[in-house]
Amino acid sequence: MYTYNDFDEAFVRERVAQFSGQVARRIDGSLTEEEFRPLRLMNGLYLQLHAYMLRVAIPYGTINPDQMDQLALIAEKFDKGYGHFTTRQNIQYNWPKLPDVPAILEALADVGMHAIQTSGNTIRNVTADHFAGAAADEAYDPRPVAELIRQWSTDHPEFQFLPRKFKVAVTGASHDRAVVRAHDIGVVLKEQNGVKGAEVIVGGGLGRTPMVGKTLNEFVPFADLLPYIEATVSVWNLLGRRDNKYKARIKITVHEHGIDDIRARVEERFTQIKPTFGGIDMEMLAQIEQHFVAPIFANKPVDAYTRAYENDPVFRAWADTNLAAHKNEDYSIVTISLKKPGATPGDASADQMRSMAQLARDYGHDELRISHEQNVILPHVHKSNLPALHAVLKGNDLATANAGLISDIIACPGMDYCALATARSIPVAQGIATRFDELKLEHEIGQLKIKISGCINACGHHHVGHIGILGLDRAGVENYQITLGGDGTETTVIGDRTGPGFAYDEIIPAIERLVHAYLNARLDAEETFLQAYRRLGMAPFKEALYPPKEEKANAA
């Protein structure tokens, strides 16, 4: 794992000092509220519906047990005893008080963490595949490149007042778990003629105008990657629209100018910028790579796992859903679900954070990850330790066996916290999870991703949910629109709208009808919801959602 060098350490300390000064200068009037706003935003501090919210970066989702313990401490000392993990590998505290914020930032700096550029019109926290360094299908670990991009983008003097926010995601595996095609820039690591580099994808994004990213360059060698990304952001900084914030993101710039025009501009800017990079970045990358060497894997029998799997149905159900294939076949990648039916997706209490940190120490080579699906991952667990680990999870209410299933829902904070929300999303997620738990159908249904956003900004990624739910406000009443067939992987597709929306009390029955339609129509248990939708199209699902009038009359 990356650990701060003296430069990083001095930088975050200096930044805390600057922000403490900015808070004081806001109070004495040196800074107007308008001037203070972007400064607090670039330090992760939002003003929400009820209070300030502090968003802390977990760069590329990687965190160690001591850092997790510190997050727990902050939750207890400065918040209401819990934190909320987001879809962009951040943790949010919903109740900090403004005067406490410098102390929180100091506490973060103590463990090599920060809240820098987690909001505002800047380059945001760089995200990556949460199975990085562990996944069986991984060709290149995305974290060293992500860390290099983090350093390059931090406090970049040209890019603190961009037209809008800018998000970068990196993956190095054949299966895209980082939704790179829904980011402003997606970086897919690859090799060409023995040279390491990356495909650069641009202009993806969800929000009110969802777009799938387009390839800007098939192959950029590592030595050119920072100048190439810088050229892209530089072109957009001048070309992006500043007259309308809904048209400011680079996806709109790409859409309006065309990918070929953007590519030509980027190439030209690149030739100007490239000579300003002296080449040390490749040495820095090599040094960063040393921080991410794989742990020394244990070589011991896995009998304990086999025995538990054969004899304990609860363990087996959890193992079947929450384990993923590791590079080393004696190991597993463990997903700890933060989606217990009825709970708020992505929330973890301080005690839960501490127990996960301890599990990482005891069984997980001191590593944890935060996934964009709002779960916590232990990337390296020897199979023989899984039964003991599962027992601890059970004792801490963390053993929900639902990774990838219908109750493993992504939901944004919605009306419960967010000032922009037009509808509630957390209670809808809770309702769906609780309902299907009652029906005991979850494992029968299999892989199904439901994603819920509380407004058109789409923080809940509803466009790429197999079933997407978007909460809107229709004349003061919550109304939920459904999309089907979305996909956030290497085959990214934006979901299709089904038709008129549903009221708050109709949405859960509507989802139930949809799922029954799938169960009736699928070829066999192997065919997932998404596959069935791709084969059959909208018709059978639409019929289930909007039954013909007579039937309704008969039923009534």
Place this chain on the structure above:
Amino acid sequence: MSVIVQDGGFIADDFIGEWLDLTSDTDPATLKQYAGSAAIRIDFPAFSDGRGFTLAKILRLSGFTGRLRANGHVIADQYAMARRSGFDEVSISDELATRQPQEQWLARADWQAHDYQARVRRPATAS
């Protein structure tokens, strides 16, 4: 009236000559022709308009070595950004200079410290 800010603090305007004024929406493709100018001022209509930083950078990359001034609504917290992007100085209104007095600007005059950009752009050490 306006106040000029440099690394040493507030100074009275000591420039005698013609400024070439550029707006923040200047097309970057046109910048090359100004490379030989003596002095250029780039307008910051609002502190949230970050285009001026990139324009400054491109001007410098195009070979402009004259005096470069950020002119308008730039706040003290942006001083380091302006210097790192290639500006020599900032010109602000009297109102802003009163609200954000000299010491707030001097606090950011150490713009060469803690600079990730300078760090990632250093020359390679290996041959």
